[in-house]
Amino acid sequence: NHHPKVEANILVLGAENVGKSALTVRFLTRRFIGEYGDTDSIYTHNVTVDGREVCFSIWDSVYPQNPSTQGCVTEEQLRWADGFILVYSICDRASYNVVRQQLQRIRQLKKRSGVDKAAPVIIVGNKRDLQDHREVSSEEGRLLALSTNSGFFEISAAETYHGSLVVFHQLLESVRDSRNSS
Ligand code: GDP
Numbered sequence: 001n002h003h004p005k006v007e008a009n010i011l012v013l014g015a016e017n018v019g020k021s022a023l024t025v026r027f028l029t030r031r032f033i034g035e036y037g038d039t040d041s042i043y044t045h046n047v048t049v050d051g052r053e054v055c056f057s058i059w060d061s062v063y064p065q066n067p068s069t070q071g072c073v074t075e076e077q078l079r080w081a082d083g084f085i086l087v088y089s090i091c092d093r094a095s096y097n098v099v100r101q102q103l104q105r106i107r108q109l110k111k112r113s114g115v116d117k118a119a120p121v122i123i124v125g126n127k128r129d130l131q132d133h134r135e136v137s138s139e140e141g142r143l144l145a146l147s148t149n150s151g152f153f154e155i156s157a158a159e160t161y162h163g164s165l166v167v168f169h170q171l172l173e174s175v176r177d178s179r180n181s182s
């Protein structure tokens, strides 16, 4: 009766309607359903990496109705997370700004609460299929990632499974690297 140990807690953040749930469900089920609930959900998922079973928890968060100016990341979330996925929509400028705020908030909270985990970040520009409605350039995403030492991908959760796979696997690798080097 062997239960794999939880290897990593992954917190998915970002504004409303950017595809946080679509990305999470795509990764977990390989499918795009199109409509998702609007409650916080925590999933556990096993993957085999290098022949070894690894267990993740993924917290698909909900952006609050009345957001504070600080990007709405709580200290509880900061303590829980070993890695972050921050999602915006390439056709929603405001959602890019929410990701910027949340990155800043994470930095401040870390300092203030004394949480001393590396907790790597991947920034995701989703809805890449909607090129005609693009409001945020790829360069802006890349620059934000560079300036915050984060990973960056543009994906379409609607069109492919591959993008979600790469995002989660890359983050898991970064979490491991950060543990091995600390
Ligand atoms: P959340 O509020 O961030 O969890 O966003 P959801 O995952 O619920 O997605 C919000 C809406 O965007 C839904 O109608 C999805 O079907 C749609 N959506 C999510 N990802 C994509 C995408 O990559 N491309 C397009 N065109 N629509 C998407």
Ligand code: MG
Pocket (backbone or CB within 6 Å): 020, 021, 022, 036, 037, 038, 039, 060, 061, 062
């Ligand atoms: Mg959602």
